[in-house]
Amino acid sequence: MPVTKTEAASETLTHAELELREPGKTPGVPGAPIGTIAFQLNPKELTMTKTASWKSEKQKKATSAPPATYQGPEAQKLSVEMFFDDTRGGGGDSVVTRVEKLFSACVPTKDSQRGDTPSAPWVQFKWGVLVGFVGYIKSVSAKYTLFSPSGTPLRAVCTVALEEIAEEPGKQNPTSGGLRPRRVHTIREGDTLAAIAYREYGNAALWRQVADVNGIDDPMRLVPGRSVFLPAAEELSGPAKRDVVRQEVARVVG
Template sequence: MPVTKTDTSSASLTHASLELLEPGKTPGVPGPKIGEIKFQMNPKELTMSKSASWKVEKQKKASSAPPATYQGPDPQKLSVELFLDDTRGGSGDSVVTRVEKLFQACAPTKDSQRGDTPSPPWVRFSWGVLAGFVGYIKSVSAKYTVFSPTGTPLRAVCTVALEEIAEEAGKQNPTSGGLKPRRLHVVREGDTLAGIAYREYGNAALWRQVAEVNGIDDPIRLAPGRSVFLPSGDELAGPAGRATARAEVARVVR
């Protein structure tokens, strides 16, 4: 069993816990604490992972694999087990009640249901140097292992999977002030300006500004291998910025 038995009389003992927080209005900034799920026994191990997304546009006529395009980092993940035991009684809520609290953490909070964006509570994993991981519960599974003579669960092992909540907003529409570094995109078979604009700026409607900057008359017919200049957000926001970007295209691309 992946748990570490601890002496609860020790003054230096710190129990792991999952703090339940009201969903925040600002990315990475949670609301007030609305509950807490404490570990009876600290976990012996936990798993943290981090990955990135890459996209490969397959080309039927290509003789080798095309280059991959970096799409951005994926949320950090944390998986941990909770050991729940009530075989001796007197531990407060029953095992079933504590498991139900974990399941309820996957449902929207009452306050968030009153608004336009219902959301389950955010969760802060707290334990020693790992305290401060803020995310949401992606999944919960409970395995009951010991039962009373009447069939009441007395012991369970719960696996909780968490995903981090970003501390900053994602890409913004350049007209609202979001910035994107300049770069060149080499057109691959199947690319469209709307698709490129969506991947780069999060707004497919900006294909017109990208077309204007690059002097593209027919946005539907993009020749594979052509370089498309992708300006910053400020440059797309107004005529003066796009004029600067066109000058850069003349210098770099052509």
């Protein structure tokens, strides 16, 4: 899912963060939240990359390039720099501790190590109304740029590369095994269904359909921490399709 802007920026300074989740057992559905890594200083820029794979068969006698065949999209990538500074003290985590938190997001979580499929946390970049895809940290590069007289790092620049986790395409035939939710959003303080629908589908009016498939009777009383299933847009197009999605959501949650 690309980073999208859904509404005017708030006057209150909002710090960007990387939300860490337990690896999901279902494609496209992350596990429980396990923490966040906050940006001490908000980034100046983000780099998003989306590429497609094409294949062409070379022909020795051809006088022009052979036709290419589309092979499908490749994982989306996001690159961002995180700046950490402890020159003023002020308490909180040290620069080294902040960097180690990033490094630790590249190793398997304790819960996943207990199972058969150890995995590093799933990660999502969030900054106010900017929300990126669910992925994993591909690499972290830390550069310490300032030290105290005793050799303690006081400033660092970390380059963090995230890569999208592929989702399993939704099944359109309800008898073929059931629909898969396109994404899951965890309600946070201040969230509204209209804002969630706009961010996910580009249409705030779809909040009613989102409420319908999730069995939300009172959209004005969203409980922080609750998971909201966000199917593909075409799965919200009619009552019959929404009924199938509602049944699948009930099955997954139950």
